[in-house]
Amino acid sequence: MKFSPNKPSIYGETLESLTEAALAAGYKAFRSKQVMEWLYKKRVDRWDAMTNLPKDFRAWLDANYIFYPTRPLIDKRSDDVTQKFLMELEDKSLIETVLIRAPQTGVGQEKSRKTVCVSIQVGCAYGCKFCASGLAGFRRNLMAAEVVSQLMHICRMEDAHTERAKDEIASFDNIVFMGMGEPLANYDTLVRTIQILNADWGLNFGARRITVSTSGLAPQIEKLAEEGVAVRLAISLHGATNEVRDQIMPVNKRYPLEQLLPAAKAFQQKHGRMLTLEFILIEEVNDSLEQARELVKIAKELHAHVNCIPYNKVEGLPWKRPSLRRQDAFVDVLKKAGISVTIRREKGHDINAACGQLRLKTEKAMAEAESRPGNPFLKSES
Ligand code: SF4
Numbered sequence: 212m213k214f215s216p217n218k219p220s221i222y223g224e225t226l227e228s229l230t231e232a233a234l235a236a237g238y239k240a241f242r243s244k245q246v247m248e249w250l251y252k253k254r255v256d257r258w259d260a261m262t263n264l265p266k267d268f269r270a271w272l273d274a275n276y277i278f279y280p281t282r283p284l285i286d287k288r289s290d291d292v293t294q295k296f297l298m299e300l301e302d303k304s305l306i307e308t309v310l311i312r313a314p315q316t317g318v319g320q321e322k323s324r325k326t327v328c329v330s331i332q333v334g335c336a337y338g339c340k341f342c343a344s345g346l347a348g349f350r351r352n353l354m355a356a357e358v359v360s361q362l363m364h365i366c367r368m369e370d371a372h373t374e375r376a377k378d379e380i381a382s383f384d385n386i387v388f389m390g391m392g393e394p395l396a397n398y399d400t401l402v403r404t405i406q407i408l409n410a411d412w413g414l415n416f417g418a419r420r421i422t423v424s425t426s427g428l429a430p431q432i433e434k435l436a437e438e439g440v441a442v443r444l445a446i447s448l449h450g451a452t453n454e455v456r457d458q459i460m461p462v463n464k465r466y467p468l469e470q471l472l473p474a475a476k477a478f479q480q481k482h483g484r485m486l487t488l489e490f491i492l493i494e495e496v497n498d499s500l501e502q503a504r505e506l507v508k509i510a511k512e513l514h515a516h517v518n519c520i521p522y523n524k525v526e527g528l529p530w531k532r533p534s535l536r537r538q539d540a541f542v543d544v545l546k547k548a549g550i551s552v553t554i555r556r557e558k559g560h561d562i563n564a565a566c567g568q569l570r571l572k573t574e575k576a577m578a579e580a581e582s583r584p585g586n587p588f589l590k591s592e593s
Pocket of ligand 1: 336337392
């Protein structure tokens with residue numbers, strides 16, 4: 212697969228923008244709808260395979276667009292349910308996309324519920340203290356095509372061994388903006404991507420199955436509430452008081468709880484859906500019973516589900532995962548107060564599934580290998 216620096220990717224186009232470009236080039240408006248059908252419903256990624264398009268229109272597409280602006284470089288599957296893809300971008304930056312298969316028992320058969328976790332920035336400026344993505348700092352925002360393309364790679368891979376239901380276009384059940392980057396800091400890309408995923412000419416993917424996870428950018432939460440797309444919102448809370456949250460989430464200094472919680476409440480009221488509060492349990496940092504009691508108050512106020520995640524060790528950070536006894540005691544306080552709570556004992560440790568770790572390790576290894584002959588990373592280029 213070759214990149215072409217001078218051409219945009221077709222996956223960044225909306226029906227409207229492609230129609231406009233096609234009309235300006237002298238082609239009929241309905242041609243752009245046909246292209247979208249080939250891309251999303253028939254999953255074709257060769258112009259010459261779009262057989263109901265006139266040759267000159269295919270030539271115009273070929274002259275003006277590429278397909279994928281991302282290239283899968285490394286594909287790592289863990290023993291359990293997590294498969295992680297390291298994707299290379301045109302400028303050689305690396306991002307991560309993760310496919311999580313949660314086994315589900317259906318009627319008489321076992322079925323997997325598939326969630327794709329996408330990246331929306333290269334690196335991240337927000338520096339949440341538990342996260343490897345922030346360690347190397349922020350490099351750049353992704354474009355919508357680079358986000359949609361991550362999902363289309365997964366669709367094509369899954370198509371090869373999964374039969375899609377008749378009315379299903381995507382090959383997975385949920386999309387979460389929870390990979391590398393803060394989605395609300397790349398707001399325009401986020402909204403354009405959701406538009407492409409959600410549209411009936413696109414992936415026709417229901418907004419209720421899309422979750423945007425934010426570190427807590429209060430003004431953008433309010434803006435998203437007004438956007439008219441009823442996506443789910445997850446907030447990386449990780450501290451139930453400013454004092455504790457400040458230690459884990461530098462963004463809390465800018466948008467403290469007095470600002471964040473009303474914005475979250477406004478979002479919840481606008482869409483009437485339960486929010487999710489993510490809470491990474493870190494020993495003797497935020498896992499006290501007092502924090503649990505404060506968390507109960509917030510969850511009640513926001514009508515939120517709480518997702519507790521025992522801390523996953525990040526190289527270079529001193530924190531520890533609490534013992535099972537401490538984890539259970541924390542969760543019990545929430546349960547007894549009637550809060551909907553789950554504890555997600557992280558999957559995929561063996562493939563560096565924690566956000567950003569695979570990328571960091573690979574970048575380091577690539578830098579070390581660059582000067583060596585027989586560099587395995589360069590072999591995958593074609
Ligand atoms: S958790 Fe998200 S917002 Fe925080 S540093 Fe990591 S990628 Fe950025």
